[in-house]
Amino acid sequence: MPTAPVIRSDVPGSFAWGVFHERHPKLVQQVLDALPYGPAERAAVERLLVESTTDVLEPLGEDAPDAAQWLEWGADLWGRPWGEAPFLWAESYFYRRLLDAIGYFRPGAWQGIDPFAPFKNAELAGAAVDDELDGLPEARRAQALLSSALWGNRADLSFQLTATTGGQNRSDLVADDSTTLWTQLEGTRGGRICVVADNAGRELLPDLVLIDHLLTRGLATQVVLYVKPQPYYVSDATTADVLASIDRLRTAAVGGRLWRAMTDGALVVRTHPFFCAPLPFHDMPADLRTEFTGAAMTILKGDLNYRRLVGDRLHSPTTPFTDVTDHFPTPVTALRTLKSDVIVGLDADTTTRLDASETPWRTNGHHAVIQVAARQ
Numbered sequence: 001m002p003t004a005p006v007i008r009s010d011v012p013g014s015f016a017w018g019v020f021h022e023r024h025p026k027l028v029q030q031v032l033d034a035l036p037y038g039p040a041e042r043a044a045v046e047r048l049l050v051e052s053t054t055d056v057l058e059p060l061g062e063d064a065p066d067a068a069q070w071l072e073w074g075a076d077l078w079g080r081p082w083g084e085a086p087f088l089w090a091e092s093y094f095y096r097r098l099l100d101a102i103g104y105f106r107p108g109a110w111q112g113i114d115p116f117a118p119f120k121n122a123e124l125a126g127a128a129v130d131d132e133l134d135g136l137p138e139a140r141r142a143q144a145l146l147s148s149a150l151w152g153n154r155a156d157l158s159f160q161l162t163a164t165t166g167g168q169n170r171s172d173l174v175a176d177d178s179t180t181l182w183t184q185l186e187g188t189r190g191g192r193i194c195v196v197a198d199n200a201g202r203e204l205l206p207d208l209v210l211i212d213h214l215l216t217r218g219l220a221t222q223v224v225l226y227v228k229p230q231p232y233y234v235s236d237a238t239t240a241d242v243l244a245s246i247d248r249l250r251t252a253a254v255g256g257r258l259w260r261a262m263t264d265g266a267l268v269v270r271t272h273p274f275f276c277a278p279l280p281f282h283d284m285p286a287d288l289r290t291e292f293t294g295a296a297m298t299i300l301k302g303d304l305n306y307r308r309l310v311g312d313r314l315h316s317p318t319t320p321f322t323d324v325t326d327h328f329p330t331p332v333t334a335l336r337t338l339k340s341d342v343i344v345g346l347d348a349d350t351t352t353r354l355d356a357s358e359t360p361w362r363t364n365g366h367h368a369v370i371q372v373a374a375r376q
Contacts, residue, residue, distance in 0.1 A: 004313035007341060009090055010083025015341050015363045019091060020053055020082070027234065028098075034118040037102060041110065044101035052082050052094055060096075065105055066273070070096070073278055088312035092278035095232050104231070114231045120241060123201030124248050142213060146178055149210045149301070150335045150368055152203035174338075174354065175321075175345050177372035181333050184297060184374050185219045191296030193220040194330065196275075197227050198302025200241035207301060208245055212254045215266055220296070222266055229271040233304060242269050280308045282327045295330040303339040310344050321345030325373040337368045345371045 103110035249255030261267035
């Protein structure tokens, strides 16, 4: 692993500090407003909020289904202030504890109820889908679909795109290896492609349409879509979200094709407990590594997967993307809108231009990367 400093949340004014002291309180209030949780659940959520900013890390209760696993993951952290833990670790544990607080794992009325479902459902209800991209020339259609997947959490998903940038300025795409991606996929045409999903709702819809393109154009004979095994990070996609999205897409031809792809095994949805782990992909377990091995390409969506891929560290922005991804068992592509401090793979001129803008360009979601680590 690289030796760049690990990001922590104990630096006042930093982005990571703001997540715990500013973002989480707003999130907690949204969760409590979205569903009619009772006094016990509400009090537990409020206690978690206070604990995560002023107290030390405590392990899960012994009756938690994953208590032993978290004891191992936090072996060197229990009893230390939350802010002293790696930001990736502490943020992941916050969401795991939030599920505990609202009774997600306990027998009772709230068991298995996704606390983020109201937000996901609202996004799906507001999305419109049509097939107008089918009329575009092949190269433009492919690039438009890739752009829509890249900017999925910002883009209008009417899929009535007329430009390859999906409505974004070219300067917003600060690293663009899209040509390398398509060349790599053409060279391995007909192989298996893995896609590690990020968010549900408006982001998952264009991901699925891109997957349909990979299958219908013969760039993949099978796509394996990896999702979270449980609600996580507000809107991360689960199997239930994939099914809801495909059902939403069935108003257009693409939805029918995806439905059939699932039934005949061309599209496979999988999950693994590690996708909710507080660790980078460098530490993925052997069984998951074996699942990826042999894929022609793995496409990782979103900011969190990027952090897990390159390591949640304060890398120099000019660190080569290939240098921090050579641990991954397949060729890998990152489609990521920048929403945290981590960034690699930029050239020096781009870094200088962005720094001179005097804007929080690493965290404001206005910039994105398409980065590819190909294999010979």
